[in-house]
Amino acid sequence: MNRNTINVTIPDGLHEMLEDFVRSVISSKIKSRDLYKYAYEYFLSNKTSSETNLNDIMDDKTEECMRTAFENLDEYENRRMTRPVLFGDTFNPEIEKLVLSISTNEKSPEEHHFLQQTIPTTLPFRALDYDQIEEIIQYFQSYNVKSGEILMKEKEEGDYFYLIQIGVYEALINNKQVKIYNNEGSFGELALLYRQPRLATIRAVTDGKLWRMNRDIFSKVVRFVAFKKRQRHLEFLRNCQILKNMNEKEMLDVADALKCEEYKRGDTIIHEGDNADAMYFVQSGNVEIRIRELSNKTDYIVVKTCQPGDYFGERALLYNERRAATAIAITHCQLLVLDRADFNRLLGSAKDVLKRNAEHYKTIVKDIQNKHM
Numbered sequence: 001m002n003r004n005t006i007n008v009t010i011p012d013g014l015h016e017m018l019e020d021f022v023r024s025v026i027s028s029k030i031k032s033r034d035l036y037k038y039a040y041e042y043f044l045s046n047k048t049s050s051e052t053n054l055n056d057i058m059d060d061k062t063e064e065c066m067r068t069a070f071e072n073l074d075e076y077e078n079r080r081m082t083r084p085v086l087f088g089d090t091f092n093p094e095i096e097k098l099v100l101s102i103s104t105n106e107k108s109p110e111e112h113h114f115l116q117q118t119i120p121t122t123l124p125f126r127a128l129d130y131d132q133i134e135e136i137i138q139y140f141q142s143y144n145v146k147s148g149e150i151l152m153k154e155k156e157e158g159d160y161f162y163l164i165q166i167g168v169y170e171a172l173i174n175n176k177q178v179k180i181y182n183n184e185g186s187f188g189e190l191a192l193l194y195r196q197p198r199l200a201t202i203r204a205v206t207d208g209k210l211w212r213m214n215r216d217i218f219s220k221v222v223r224f225v226a227f228k229k230r231q232r233h234l235e236f237l238r239n240c241q242i243l244k245n246m247n248e249k250e251m252l253d254v255a256d257a258l259k260c261e262e263y264k265r266g267d268t269i270i271h272e273g274d275n276a277d278a279m280y281f282v283q284s285g286n287v288e289i290r291i292r293e294l295s296n297k298t299d300y301i302v303v304k305t306c307q308p309g310d311y312f313g314e315r316a317l318l319y320n321e322r323r324a325a326t327a328i329a330i331t332h333c334q335l336l337v338l339d340r341a342d343f344n345r346l347l348g349s350a351k352d353v354l355k356r357n358a359e360h361y362k363t364i365v366k367d368i369q370n371k372h373m
């Protein structure tokens, strides 16, 4: 063999992987300066999702949820989206375009309006913007149902996700009714999200009208929503002073762990004296931090007004104590919530920064109280 010849083996799939990446860069119009960042996120999300199978997502939390599901489907539905949605497929940011080759069907203005109003309130689609909702409306197809029709059967493979416009539907497990949908709600996403057999049978109790989306499109749309959510959280975290020493991977982990909560003006988010289970980042709106006033001159004093980018609720987690103050939404607010387990697992050295900042709280309260005297 010629001494200058090097024997190389090109792994199967390398060519396609690079080709997909290049196509994605071009179609997403990535600028030169963003190339590394984009590549990092692109390969990381592909890696994470291609390494994930049903066993990975069936962790303790999910298993516990599944068990609960058989007893109480409602409870499961409330909790099912509290963890990041993961799939066996590789994620491709090209789905951003949602160019999907299925026949779409025309909608009347009333139908369009119904979908426009209902989609954002449906769990799998909550993170979508107005434009994206407009885009996915076209992939819903109407489906008229007759009373008694079985829409899906327990233990069978999932085919469609359904959104209810009209009609009453019952969910049955082992022929026992576990839930009733009365002219609103959605069903059929669990089997599609988790690649598992249907957990329940759904039967129409009355004639009705549904909107449905097939498995492939649903999974693309939901992965797109998860991708968008991650991007949005990352963007927010990159501007957080307390996290500025974190590397990109650590920040991605935090981004995935965050859960978005909305509060109306006047809502109490946490209450002084309560046990603590999470900390909060203010994504939009303002939150007032109030402490009960013991001198009785006022009911409470305002120790801080949190702006977008600020955080609160970390102190009780840091010191394993009860809440030292009450937090009230003084405008409509969107908050990013990090629960206790993720706080302990993911914040690392950022906790030292939080501790240093929390050391000033007592002085701040004293200063304010002195001003009130």
Ligand SMILES: Nc1ncnc2c1ncn2[C@@H]1O[C@@H]2COP(=O)(O)O[C@H]2[C@H]1O
Binding pocket: 270, 276, 289, 303, 304, 311, 312, 313, 314, 315, 316, 317, 322, 323, 324, 325, 326, 360, 361, 362, 364, 365
């Ligand atoms: N001066 C302050 N004293 C106590 N808590 C404060 C103060 N300013 C802001 N806070 C926040 O209010 C939160 C109430 O819940 P925690 O005690 O978990 O954490 C507290 C802090 O994040």
